[in-house]
Amino acid sequence: MRKSLSSFQFLETFFIGSRFVLSDIEGEHGMYKTLIEHIQNHIKLSDQSASRLVDYFESKEINKKEYLLKAGAISRFEYFIVRGCLRVFVIDAKGVENNIRFGTENWWIGDFTSFLKKEPASYFIQAIEKTEVLLINRIKWDRLFSEIPEIAFYFHIMFQNAALGQQSKIAQHISYTPEQRYQDLIEKRPELLQRVPQKYIASYLGITPEFLSMIRKKISTS
Amino acid sequence: MRKSLSSFQFLETFFIGSRFVLSDIEGEHGMYKTLIEHIQNHIKLSDQSASRLVDYFESKEINKKEYLLKAGAISRFEYFIVRGCLRVFVIDAKGVENNIRFGTENWWIGDFTSFLKKEPASYFIQAIEKTEVLLINRIKWDRLFSEIPEIAFYFHIMFQNAALGQQSKIAQHISYTPEQRYQDLIEKRPELLQRVPQKYIASYLGITPEFLSMIRKKISTS
DNA sequence: AAAAAAAATTAAAATATTTTAAGAAATCAG
């Protein structure tokens, strides 16, 4: 009979952010180490359970400009980024690409609605640089939750963070000017400005590349 | 020993959306019926567990213009709207109110970050009309999760939906014009246009009331 | 390393949105 973690316990783990050191997942399984450490940063997960994760995920490397997912297809996997950088975008009625998210190391990426409901995806996911991901299919995803139940708390936290982060992102998008949104991006994810082409950043901020250029010029001369 | 629902099971419940009829929660406890039905629309919850919910929530009625929460205070409760309409807004650096969300019947509302971390809230929550809510404090919230574990699945779904819904809302805000966002609101939440003053709607759409007026005029004459 | 392609910058003209101001319509308080 397993003991269920109370909400309180999981929150403690969440905020204290205890980290366990792994010794048995090494060498060829290096990419799993990244995922396991990320999970253990958020919940308690025995090294034994951790070592079982290897059975659920496969690894994949994609080159710059290659796609992990194209809108219209059914998203068969959820992806964890071990190394690299991806962009998520939609194509609107006018045929224009709109970048809505950038994923880097330790981010989960996917079209979750498509993955769950087996509906055609709305998003494109493309590599901005050579990227290594771990992926899990739907069958193993379900198995994961029933066979390693602690994991449910980890994803609970992931979804909760996603919901909270996006809530404040919406607030910002409404109340900030494009210049303020750019300043905020510089503060929160400075590495993106090095890794992501400016035209994608502009689209993410909801402005044209030309206008982003003007903003950058204005900032640098003040 | 309780049986844990697998991810698969809870998803089935989610999408099939089975509904159970309650007969024992009636009369003076009518407001709980709304919550219980909402929960049972998403997960399986025995009528016995359902009847215990009464112990966790209190009810409160607030009048038009009254506040449930003000930024700066610590949010001690999460709220479920039984009847009425609330707005969530932030005040930006220029002192301007920015509405980011409207809650109506069956919506959960609160500053969840503040509630969890006991930090000062960033949001104001104010009634747009006379509103009846059920509220739960942090201690009972934790107790709820450990004593009625099925509920965790319900909130898992709530967070997941919030994360997904907000994701697509961000995508829209970037790729739609104000006019398209207004059209989308008409489609998705037509009742809000009757219940919420236009100046709040304008703020929610990220435009001035004057410009919303122009959009409405343009739409009505085409 | 050179040629070709893609991305970033600059500036001017065009368009979208806000601001200001005033009047009309709707709602509120006594």
Added chain:
DNA sequence: CTGATTTCTTAAAATATTTTAATTTTTTTT
């Protein structure tokens, strides 16, 4: 019900942002 207040609309002027187009810089390909 009536006056007072708030909300909504309209229009003109001001500002922000996009579009277009040309040039420079950077990246990719050969």
